[in-house]
Amino acid sequence: MKKQILTLVAAVGLALGGGVVQAADPVKIGLMAPLTGSWASEGQGMKKIVELLAEQQNAKGGVLGRKIEVVTEDDGGDPRTASLAAQRLTTKGVVAVIGTYGSSVTEASQTIYDEAGIPQIANGSTAIRLTEKGFKHFFRTAPRDDEQGRMAAQTIEKLGFKKIAILHDSTSYAKGLADEANALLKKQGAEVVFFDALTPGERDYTAILTKLKGANPDVVLFTGYYPEAGLLLRQKRSMGWPVPFIGGDATNNPDLVKSAGKEAAEGFYFLSPPQPQDLDTPEAKAFLADYQKKYHEAPASIWVVLAGDGFRVAAAGIAGAKSVDGDKVAEYLHKNLKGYSGLSGPISFDAKGDREGEVYRVYKVDAEGNFVMQKL
């Protein structure tokens, strides 16, 4: 209330002074990020990228002829802190909010923004349920967990494998991905010759590998995590079995190569959202160069870049809807924003607020143990 009175007083003062009231009043865009806590490096990256983008946008004249002001709140990577941060942002008059990283943290803030009619664009939250609740103001630039299953099936088809073995580790993430890929592969007419789970945390997987080998697949899709993937690759090599392995994004970790050894890891494929340095549009390259120049580092992860895309989409939404009304911006993002050229590739949103189109890329481990993005 006090703030509104102050604004009023300021407005009156400016009007009396003959100033341009509308132009001086900035458009506020909120950022909710884990600036502290265990995901602090992601959160700090999110803040850096959004601030740089706002600076660049303002240099080009801002949006609707007004400057953009970024209002940042710390969610601490914690659902309780996030609900407080969300409440603070809703009272500060932000038009849209970018963030946040963890799915459960985002979940704690969803209702608050939705009730306040503020579009929220999450950058790192991949849990399926977030967009299954019918929120009209929720969007995400991150892919959904089931998107990866589709990508796995498609990659296997593109690489020309016909007989597929699927191995998961019974965790809800890995089994979900395995089930998704299994259903899609069968629909494509591929032959799934093996579907079973290993027990994570063991050392010896030769019994499983021997059985897998007996099924004689062209490729093995392993949907679990990198420690087991490392052991599987190493033991597969000592069995003298050259079958290719494909992993999910939980295998995207340099420790995989350490554990398997370079010889055994070479040729391993995995799916993952692109690493920031692999973003290949001229726009992304130019922006990453600016980022490097300003902060003397590359963005911490792809999730940081996706927060940047969240900001750009929000600005595009405000410009497109020609309004700072949350409902109108959300409607524009749902219906009119198609194939927007984001840093991480084209961005469109479906009716649920999920990102349409491919985010996942295929990586392959080279002889030196580096992760190299593949063009398929």
Place this chain on the structure above:
Amino acid sequence: MEEFFQQLTNGLAVGGIYALIALGYTMVYGVLKLINFAHGDLFTYGAYLGLTLLTSLALTDRLGFALGVLVLVLMVMGLVAVLGAILERAAYRPLRESPRLSAVVSALGASIFLQNTLMLIYGARFQVYPDDILPAATLHVFGLYLPLMRVLIVLASVLIMIALYLFIQKTKIGTAIRAAAIDQGAARLMGIDVNRVILLVFLLGPALGGVAGLMVGLYYGQINFTMGWVYGMKAFTAAILGGIGNIPGAMVGGLLLGVIEALGAAYISIAWKDAIAFLVLILILIVRPTGLLGERVADKV
């Protein structure tokens, strides 16, 4: 048929490790009627100490592969044995006269302490043995793929077990251990220093567990601070399967458990392999409550 024999060798290799660890459980149980739940963590210490010694002393670079690994084995055995003796002194001896449950609780506490100490020292991420130390050769015999290291590990564990068996059966100290296991009071009356026997058991068991840990590290490469729990439970099961308190029983139980797991995974279901192994354990205990080779009726814990 080839696949069957391949799975059989897979099972024996895993079982050899179980057997080495199971020996520690069974010897302590035989003499003290105590389940040493911290034994699995001593196994993990073997793996971590092995890694530290291997990388910091560059043993295989200086002494060559065979001699280097041999020296490493002896060093790890010695260090883990000392750790076992300290454990006995700190966690079990003060409770010797207390109700048996106190000692079991103390064992669980020691296990948690050892595990967390390891995590604080080395960090929570897994550690990796350098992969260029061991020959990566694989023997191809009768259609079976037998990695050379695997064959060596099985041979080494069998040799160690035979040596232990002979030591217990043929030497005077071994006789003293057996006597203390049958009746501590009577053994004391015969002039056997039971405390020394117990100390010896706590040197031998952990030494074998430590070697098992080192072998796991050398062969599988990846070690983490919680791995002693899974191996410990499996080895404990193997000791019961063979008849706890019985040394040949632990060897047979370990090898058998490894083979049951491998064949269960191969012919029934991978995801159910542990359930299958435990089902077999239950069936065997229904028919033979004292385990396969157990003679004495098991005391309650």
